[in-house]
Amino acid sequence: MGVLSNNDMGELRLQLPESSHNAVARLVRQPWLWCILLLAAGVRFYGFTASAIWCDEGSSLMLSAYPLAEIWSHASHDVHPPLYFMLLHGWMAMFGDSLASIRSLSVLPGIATVMLGMWLVRLVATQRAALLAGLLLALLPTAVRYSQEVRMYALLGVWLIAATIALVYWIKAPHSYRYPLIYTLLMAAAFYTHYFTAFCVIAHWLYLLLCGRATRWLIKRPAWWLANVAIVLLFLPWLPGLVDLLQHMAELKSGGDVGWEPAVDARSLPAMLWQLLTQDEGDSLPWPLFWLPPLALLGSMVWMALRDATPHKFTSLIVIYTLLPILAIYAVSFASPLFIERYVMFAALGLPLLVAIAVDRLLTHKRALAIAILALFIGTEAVGLRSNFSSDADHFDRLVEHVNQQFKPGDRIVVSDLFWYFSFVYYNKTGFEPMLYTPPLEDGTSGRPNDYGFGTLVNGHGQTIYVDRLSDLPPGPGRVWLISSKVQPDDFSSIPVAWHKARDLSVDDTQARLYLTCPGAECGAEPEWSQLDAKAHP
Incomplete structure (x- = not known):
């Protein structure tokens, strides 16, 4: 019998739910974690009031100014559910409607997402991987950008990463009733925040179905079905508004609220990855540079999922969480263009987590390659942050x-x-x-x-x-x-x-x-x- 490496031992220890709690507790006591959260706060608060309110943010403010009952009514005719607008309504009642106040409601969830990303990675990998994930997620340009807008995208990231954490805990402690309850509430909140939560639900189901007997059994448990039925029941009060909205999609299109995005083509997928990482679609890049890094990134994620030999295949969970929404929305966009950066931002949060896990594993045997990948990814993010911070503000x-x-x-x-x-x-x-x-x-x-x-x-x-x-x-x-x-x-x-x-x-x-x-x-x-x-x- 071979000697297990430290990483292997860590994976084995994480199979017990008690070790998960201990691991997270040790992570929270790490000074580096708090340094990373300060970094996440710094890049998100930096210049977050420099640019004027733009159209979508202004619509958020106008909708949130209505009484709560009217927010419910008007949001049923809008393209997004009402939860974010209701929270913004209460936030403005407490803290006012200054630019710093209203954008802080997105900055704070953006910072929380960095903490949740470290938490998730610590549950499935080592403490070093978790800290690396926090660093890379803190600097992710698309996450920074949408942490500075008066819109619901940063909040959606919190709900879905937290729900994925609850799913991991549930798999590790299948007899606990606490985790399915938490999962249900988080997914319901996500549905009331953005309709594309459906892609995360599909990702979770696909993970449970595809990743072996160690996870497939959960689908057979009544608790899983009860949780999903409960999510639907919690969403039922909103269903009439959604049905009415779908019936009037033609009116939405005629008003320019949907369908304004150009049609997708083969270049749209690598262009989206460049957009998420550098805030530029890469049109000016030579064609080898435009195509090869995004394809290598996608291929590496698929390879990580296929090579995941751990009992619960949690790395595969993060791969599916990341890739399925991006690829599915891309495919749907050939019929109705919806392939927009902010709509896939919640899935892009998985990119730095996977890079961190890969770098952590490579550091054991291929240290030079690991450091090169880490430096390249941080350098790419730096280009995106520079683009965010140096772009001309709207006055x-x-x-x-x-x-x-x-x-x-x-x-x-x-x-x-x-x-x-x-x-x-x-x-x-x-x-x-x-x-x-x-x-x-x-x-x-x-x-x-x-x-x-x-x-x-x-x-x-x-x-x-x-x-x-x-x-x-x-x-x-x-x-x-x-x-x-x-x-x-x-x-x-x-x-x-x-x-x-x-x-x-x-x-x-x-x-x-x-x-x-x-x-x-x-x-x-x-x-x-x-x-x-x-x-x-x-």
Whole structure:
């Protein structure tokens, strides 16, 4: 009988549930763990308020501002379930709606995910692998990016990694009722956060089915079926809204809330991996460099799963958790494009965990190769973090602040489309409810939003904010602010010839134009713009 290595001994010790608790306790006492969490906090808090609120974040804020019952109702017409918006509603009630406050609700789950990633790896591998996983997950560019947005993606990562941990504990202690209960609650919370939780459920089922008798027996236990039935029952109150949403997918597509992503092709998969790791799709790379590293990464993960000889094949669990959602969403996107970075971010969290496990194993026999892989992965992540931190911040807030300063009672504000409308509402301090430009479509049909997608947030008061033609504006003192992008042709397809532009201000790719719709003497003196121009064009 051969002598077992330290890693083998660790794997054997982890088969007992008591050793799992002890291993995690020892991990928590490691000073390096707390250093890694500080690093995760540092990169996520760094510059997290530099960029202005953008459209999707603005829609989160507008939806979360409703009372809880109305959040439930409006979210049933939106493309995402209501839990994140309800939590954001309570968060803003306690901590306010400052940019630092609202984005912290994503930063904190992002940091928690790093801790959970170390926890998961410690359950299935060594303490060294767990610390390496924490380091690599702390620096994962896509995780950092979506820890700085007022959206639900960081929270989804917490639920699904935690549910996977609960599944591991359950497999190790199959007679415990605590772990199936925890698993049920976490998966239900995930479903109420994002519909793509379904891909994680499929991954867990596939792992149990494919990874041998040591795990397949769990499917035969009543507790597994009861847990899955309980998840469905907990989700049933939301099911009518989901069914209604699916029935109106055509309206969602017509409103631009789904189906706007370009169709996928063979290059889309490696491009996604580059995007997740470097925040760039790699289009400028030579073709060998574009194709080979992503394919090598995918092949290595498959190889790790096939070579997993441990009794419970937990490494295979992480491989399936990572690969199945990415590959499944990629495949589905050939029919309906959904292959979007933020939608697969929860699965990408498994990439650094697998690299850490592989490096830890290679350090025993192939130290040079292990160090090279570790350095290469960290270097790739550094490129992505640099891209995150050095990319030009959006300063739409400056443009709105200029309008706030120069606004006069009786002025009207018209925003060219919903992309800018939600952000403008967040920064607006004028006391005037901005109007939304809704010109008829080329075929003469109405250009107003429908009741689904973003339209559910504005249709309730559409009669007071929709402007189909600028000439239809109700009589007023004669000053109108037009807020739009700087693209050509002009977002405002037809500006009345009698209007006279007093001034315009450009910030990044947006502009605010002040028009006088009456003779200058009647409209009053023009605002002083010289200092504003200096700020807008440093």
